[in-house]
Amino acid sequence: MKAVVFSGTTEGRRFSQKLAELGVAVTVCVATPLGAEEQGEMAGITVHAGRLQPDAMAALLAGADLCVDATHPYAVDATRNIRAAAVQAGVEYRRLLRAQSPLPPGCAVFETAAQAAEYLTGTEGNILLATGAKELAVFAGLEPARLYPRVLPTPEGIAACEAANVPHRNIIAMQGPFSLALNKALITQFQIRYLVTKDGGAAGGFAEKVQAAADTGAQLVVLRRPPETGETETQILAYCKEILQWSH
Incomplete structure (x- = not known):
């Protein structure tokens, strides 16, 4: 199974590591050299650094089984482009959500x-x-x-x-x-x-x-965060485990 994770966030790094541990071939896309530096090198993970236009994203997604969007909750444009690229490439798209915080009184x-x-x-x-x-x-x-x-x-x-x-x-x-x-x-x-x-x-x-x-x-x-829908790390990993079971 091949997965492309659009990351650059703490939860994106953690998720891609857990995905690789399942035996998935993971490509992690980060926008900047700093993002690549933070991602570091891990077994089973290939890092692609640099901002991509939707067509280049779609080309990168070709042949993948899954596209996971783990970009920042406020990166609305990136999410829109990734979703469009996944549709263009005909690849399953999942949005990894970061849990929201309770806002304190008085703010x-x-x-x-x-x-x-x-x-x-x-x-x-x-x-x-x-x-x-x-x-x-x-x-x-x-x-x-x-x-x-x-x-x-x-x-x-x-x-x-x-x-x-x-x-x-x-x-x-x-x-x-x-x-x-x-x-x-x-x-x-x-x-x-x-x-x-x-x-x-x-x-x-x-x-x-x-x-x-x-x-x-x-x-x-x-x-305030832009409203969005998606899934938790646990939900997406469970989905990946199901695919892996089907393929064996």
Whole structure:
């Protein structure tokens, strides 16, 4: 059995490892060299690094028995392209879901980054943006000196900060997930009044951010997840085991 896993997430790495342990030939697709570095080398797993257009995805899926989309819960465009490529290639598509977190009382919740930015326009105080480099442009209308973006330590991450006119001394270029202690230290060090985050679930260190905000008195601002349907790791692995039994 051959499976292609579109990953770049903690649960994607764990799932592909469990799939390979079942004896499945797994190809893991990640968008960046950083994703490939995090995936590492494992027996039974081939890693493909680089962003793919739908046609290239479909070509990669040719001959596979299964396509598993384990991309980030907020990577809506990637999910749409992967689903289309699976249809084009005639390959079974499954979406691996990350469990959602209960949102704490008192947090400000918004559907989009633009709505969160609008809310922050009427406030004062420093803002820790733990939403990633892609959303930075949306917050660029706020006073740059207030913004403390936490981005991946890549040229793209730094470039996004520069494009938003964020002062270099405010850029926090680090790779997560982050501990409670580190989150609290950053909030204290930079006198953060607002912590903006996505609901990244357990894999994205969401609980540590919630607790850090609660412990320091920072206001938590959460970007709600796009609604989607899919299955858990256990459900998809059970499906794979069934296929393997049929094929023997």
